[in-house]
Amino acid sequence: MSMHVFQLFINGHSLNSIEAVDTLLKICRENLKGNYQLEIIDIQKDPDKAEEAGIIAIPTLIRMEPAPVNRIIGALNVRSRVLAGLGISSMHK
């Protein structure tokens, strides 16, 4: 299984941000078995990165690898949809 590289943009401790971080960490642990890199970027602390990536909505998850790059916005609270969006089969469990 190939390496997954993620960037997750959050805004401090907003409700949606906390929920997104939790869900994503769970997916990484349970479905990717450690085979991932995750960078969590707080736009309050690092606005330049948000500028560079053209982030509008919070939270925004960017899957950098494997290609193609895609984005999921929102609190990621429907796990099956997040998995489908990231192209991860739940078979990897």
Added chain:
Amino acid sequence: MNLQKLETGNASFDHISHGGLPLGRTTLVAGSSGSAKTLFGAQFLALGIQLFDQPGVFVTFEEQVDDIRKHLRSFHWDIDTWEQEGKWIFVDAAPKEEIIIAVGDFDLSAFRIRLERAIMKCKAQRVVIDSIGSIFTQFHEEEHSIRRELIQVALTLSRLGATSIITAERLEEYGKITRFGVEEFLTDNVVILRNVLHNEKRRRTIEILKFRGSDHEKGENPFTINPEKAIVIIPLSAMILKHTSSNERVTSGIPALDKMIDGGFYKGSINLVSGAIGAGKTLLVANFINGIRENKERCLLMAFEESNEQLYRNASGWGIDFKELEDLGLLKVICVYPEISSLEDHFINIQEIVKTFKPDRIAIDSLSALSRTSSDKGFREFIIAFTAYLKHEEITGLFTSNTPLLAGGTSDTEGNISPITDSIILLRYVEMSGEMQRSIAVLKMRGSKHDSSIRKFTISDEGANIGKHFEGISGILTGNPMLIKLE
């Protein structure tokens, strides 16, 4: 109490808005696609930098930043330097190539933070967000969250105190203000741009729908996009009917005609010559031009039917030397096809020439040719704006118009213009005993008495000759002349 305004720098807009956009507030600029919303916003920022050294932030939700830069350069706005100097900052929120899906709740706090940073960074006094509707299409499933979030954006803008423009799409030219009902939370100030197709012709207009707590001109005003000055509005509603009317007379160039109108045209008056083809309209124009010799006046001739060579040859056929007048710097002849640009552009073009050449007289040959380029309504507006302009500048005008019928009759052009002219001269053919004779008559002469007879008019090598009146003949103007036996 009147709201404070921020001068935009677009003189014509500042004129119809009585001073510019509401200071420190957000104005919604709504328009259908292709109605120049983006340009309106960009011009607001560009003029702010150029004229007042006020930095600006441009947020794009729709067009890619590079495309906007290219577009701006085409108006000679030095966007690259402004960006380097930090006077113009783009916030790129345009759609990306990547696929975006939404899972769960989100907010636009990232956008708000980026916007606020950009405004603080360059101390922006002007902000443009173009166009708010595209954010609904970017996140189409989440219309309610977007609506809630945009209210936050509007609040951020008002907290920061920048004067801003938010553009929004509309689907119909006359209908709902915007497509996604943005006006529900951006209600205070609304400007509508229209680009209406009517009878195969495009007509652009701008309307200030409301400026809460402030006055402005009402109704639609035509505008054009000029390659040098971007959006230029022709302010119809804001024209004042207050011209100084002069008692001074200027010669028509034909002594006998001067006598018919009691001493010549009034200075600064608008005069119309109406006639069928070949009835002698251009001859009257040539004489009107030649009349500048006496007092060394200057005259501008806008010819929409003939070329320079034709005009010079015809004039010299009547003993009038255009070339010499031109060499003396008294005459300027502009020959163009009316179709090369829109009426609004012609208007702006003429204004530019008037500014540099400063003529005392203007002749237009013919208005009918010019009227081909626009809708009836557009033409009427042009005439009103143009005559008001000439009167304001105290320029004496002579316009010609064609009548479709050889004898008798009037034309649509005349219907539009005759109420605002100061005098009307009719040139009509008279068919008498197997011969086409020409006639001349003064139909009206505002503020002066005039000859009421219909006179014979002949054209020879020496030019125009006005003879005796047609005695004992009636029905010339209706096209059915009849000899009446005098008792």
